[in-house]
Amino acid sequence: MKKITSTPLLYFLVLALIFSCSSDDDTVVDSDDDNGMEQPEPVSALNLSDYxxxxxxxxxxxxxxxxxxxxxxxxxxxxxxxxxxxxxxxxxxxxxxxxxxxxxxxxxxxxxxxxxxxxxxxxxxxxxxxxxxxxxxxxxxxxxxxxxxxxxxxLNHNSGGGLEYNPYRERDTYTLFDETHGNASGMFNRDYEDFYPNSVSEYDPPSLFYQETNLDHHxxxxxxxxxxxxxxxxxxxxxxxxxxxxxxxxxxxxxxxxxxxxxxxxxxxxxxxxxxxxxxxxxxxxxxxxxxxxxxxxxxxxxxxxxxxxxxxxxxxxxxxxxxxxxxxxxxxxxxxxxxxxxxxxxxxxxxxxxxxxxxxxxxxxxxxxxxxxxxxxxxxxxxxxxxxNSLATGSVNIIYNDNDEYIMQRNGDGNNPGLILYINTSGNAKRRTITTSWNSTILMDYSENSSYYPMADENGEVTIEAPANGYAIWSVTE
Structure with missing residues (x-):
C-alpha cells in the first residue's frame, strides 16, 4: 500500500494562507448560473479501476x-x-x-x-x-x-465466574472460572489471584467495568x-x-x-x-x-x-x-x-x-x-x-478553501494518479467557487455524481466547481 503523506506544519501554513487571502463572496454564484462560461460537452470518466x-x-x-x-x-x-x-x-x-x-x-x-x-x-x-x-x-x-x-x-474485564472468598478484598467475589463456573472449555481457568489486587500486584487500576474481575496482566x-x-x-x-x-x-x-x-x-x-x-x-x-x-x-x-x-x-x-x-x-x-x-x-x-x-x-x-x-x-x-x-484518494492534502459552510480540499495525487478535490457545502443553496488546482487545460467531473456540471480548468489550473445544497461533490479529471 502506498504511503500517504500529510505534513502537519505544511498543512496549517497552507491553511493560514487560505484564510488570509480568501473571501466568501468573491466567486460564489448560484448553480443555475454558468457565470458566463461555456459548458463543455460531457466527456468520458476515468476508469477508476485503472487507478x-x-x-x-x-x-x-x-x-x-x-x-x-x-x-x-x-x-x-x-x-x-x-x-x-x-x-x-x-x-x-x-x-x-x-x-x-x-x-x-x-x-x-x-x-x-x-x-x-x-x-x-x-x-x-x-x-x-x-x-x-x-x-x-x-x-x-x-x-x-x-x-x-x-x-x-x-482483555481487561471478565464476567460470569463463580463466587469464592477473596482474601485481598475480604469478601466473596465472582472470580472463580473453571469447567463448572463459566469456563466449560477448561482453558484459562482463573481465580482471585489472576485479578487485581493479588499477592503480586497491590495496584487496583481504575476500570469502568467489573472492578473485581479486572485481569492482572503483570x-x-x-x-x-x-x-x-x-x-x-x-x-x-x-x-x-x-x-x-x-x-x-x-x-x-x-x-x-x-x-x-x-x-x-x-x-x-x-x-x-x-x-x-x-x-x-x-x-x-x-x-x-x-x-x-x-x-x-x-x-x-x-x-x-x-x-x-x-x-x-x-x-x-x-x-x-x-x-x-x-x-x-x-x-x-x-x-x-x-x-x-x-x-x-x-x-x-x-x-x-x-x-x-x-x-x-x-x-x-x-x-x-x-x-x-x-x-x-x-x-x-x-x-x-x-x-x-480506493482509486483517487492519494497524495498530500491541500486545503484550498474553508469557511463556516464550505470546505474544499485537494488530494494532490501520486505519479499518474490525478488525485481529487472534495467540495462540501452545508448551506441551503447550491454553490460554486472558482479555485486554482494542480490540473490545467482539462475538463473535470464529479465522481460522486451529485453534480452533472463539467467545468474546464484553464491553462493556469483555474476552474469553477460546484457542490449541491447541504451536500458534496468529488472532482477529478476526465479522459
Whole structure:
C-alpha cells in the first residue's frame, strides 16, 4: 500500500494562507448560473479501476443487539462476496466467545475465551451469533474472498465466574472460572489471584467495568494464557480459528505493554479503541504499542463541524490522520455511538454521507458501519465513495478553501494518479467557487455524481466547481 503523506506544519501554513487571502463572496454564484462560461460537452470518466491506489476500507460487520439471534455468522457469510466486490478488505466482527449473558450477550462480558458456541453454559450452546461451526464457515468464506477477519478482543474485564472468598478484598467475589463456573472449555481457568489486587500486584487500576474481575496482566500465567503459550488466546484465535487481526476493546482499562507484547508475539492488523477526543493521547498510544487506533479526534471533529456547531472550519482541527495516516482508523459511527439511548456521541443521519465523504477522501483507513451500509438511502453513494477512496484518494492534502459552510480540499495525487478535490457545502443553496488546482487545460467531473456540471480548468489550473445544497461533490479529471 502506498504511503500517504500529510505534513502537519505544511498543512496549517497552507491553511493560514487560505484564510488570509480568501473571501466568501468573491466567486460564489448560484448553480443555475454558468457565470458566463461555456459548458463543455460531457466527456468520458476515468476508469477508476485503472487507478488502484492499494487502499481499501473495513466493514464493522455488526451493530448493538444484532438480530436475529443465533444467525449472525450466517447473515455475514451471505454478504461477504458483495462487500469484497465493492472494495472491502477487512471485516470487524463482535467478540466471538461466550459471555455471561449467554444467547443475549454481545460478547463484551467475556466468560470463556475458548467457547465459540460449542459448549453448553450460561443457558445456551451457540453464542448470540451462532455456533462455532458457523463462525469457522464465515471465516472461510471471508478468506475465499480475500477479506481478513478482525477479532474483537476484551482483555481487561471478565464476567460470569463463580463466587469464592477473596482474601485481598475480604469478601466473596465472582472470580472463580473453571469447567463448572463459566469456563466449560477448561482453558484459562482463573481465580482471585489472576485479578487485581493479588499477592503480586497491590495496584487496583481504575476500570469502568467489573472492578473485581479486572485481569492482572503483570502475572506470568495471565500473559501465558492471553498471548505467550501455544494455546493462548492470541495463538489459538490466529492459528486454529483463523482470525487475521485484532480490535482491542477498552484499552484505557490496561497498560500499553499488553498490546505491544501481543503484537510482537502474533502480529496481524490491529486497531485500539481508545475513546478519547484528544489526538495526542491517541498518538502516544500508537507510538507506545505499534497498534493502529480509531481516530476519535476525527469523529468528534466531524460531529462538531456537521452537527453541534454547524461550522466547517472545525474540519481543520487536529486529528490523528494528519500525523499517523497509516495508523488512524477513521469512522463515522460504531455499535456504541449508534445505541438507542445515545444522544451525545453521534453524527446525525442527515450528515452521515458528508462525514463519509470526508473520511473516504482524506488519509486514514476508513471504516463503514453495518447499519449505514444497509441503509437503502446510503448504499449506492457509499459504493461510489469506496470506489473513489480506493482509486483517487492519494497524495498530500491541500486545503484550498474553508469557511463556516464550505470546505474544499485537494488530494494532490501520486505519479499518474490525478488525485481529487472534495467540495462540501452545508448551506441551503447550491454553490460554486472558482479555485486554482494542480490540473490545467482539462475538463473535470464529479465522481460522486451529485453534480452533472463539467467545468474546464484553464491553462493556469483555474476552474469553477460546484457542490449541491447541504451536500458534496468529488472532482477529478476526465479522459
Amino acid at each position: 488502484d491506489n492499494g487502499s481499501r476500507v473495513m466493514m464493522q460487520a455488526f451493530y448493538w443487539d444484532v438480530e436475529p439471534r443465533f444467525e449472525w455468522w450466517n447473515t455475514i457469510s451471505g454478504k461477504i462476496e458483495g462487500w469484497a466486490n465493492v472494495g472491502v478488505n477487512r471485516i470487524w466482527i463482535p467478540p466471538a466467545s461466550k459471555g455471561q449473558s449467554g444467547g443475549y450477550s454481545m460478547g463484551y462480558d467475556p466468560s470463556d475465551y475458548f467457547d465459540f458456541g460449542n459448549y453448553e453454559q450460561h443457558g445456551t450452546i451457540p453464542t448470540r451469533f451462532g455456533t462455532r461451526e458457523e463462525l469457522e464457515g464465515m471465516i472461510s468464506v471471508a478468506h475465499d474472498n480475500n477479506i481478513e477477519v478482525i477479532a474483537d478482543i476484551v 502475572r506470568e500465567r495471565v500473559q501465558d494464557w492471553l498471548w505467550k503459550d501455544e494455546n493462548s488466546v492470541a495463538k489459538y484465535y490466529k492459528n486454529v480459528m483463523g482470525f487475521d487481526g485484532w480490535r482491542f476493546d477498552y484499552v484505557l482499562g490496561f497498560e500499553d505493554f499488553v498490546i505491544q507484547d501481543w503484537l510482537e508475539e502474533v502480529g496481524g492488523f490491529s486497531v485500539s479503541e481508545l475513546w478519547d477526543g484528544n489526538p495526542e493521547i491517541i498518538r502516544n498510544h500508537i507510538d507506545a504499542t505499534g497498534s493502529g487506533a480509531f481516530d476519535f479526534a476525527a469523529f468528534y471533529t466531524m460531529e462538531q463541524a456537521f452537527d453541534r456547531n454547524d461550522d466547517l472550519t472545525e474540519l481543520t482541527n487536529d486529528q490523528v490522520w494528519q500525523t499517523h495516516p497509516e495508523k488512524a482508523v477513521t469512522f463515522t459511527a460504531n455499535h456504541d455511538t449508534e445505541k438507542d439511548d445515545n444522544e451525545d456521541n453521534i453524527i446525525a443521519s442527515e450528515n452521515k454521507l458528508k462525514a463519509y465523504a470526508f473520511i473516504m477522501t482524506h488519509p486514514g483507513y476508513p471504516t463503514i458501519f453495518y447499519l449505514d451500509y444497509e441503509n437503502p438511502e446510503f448504499q449506492e453513494q457509499l459504493n461510489k465513495l469506496i470506489s473513489i477512496h
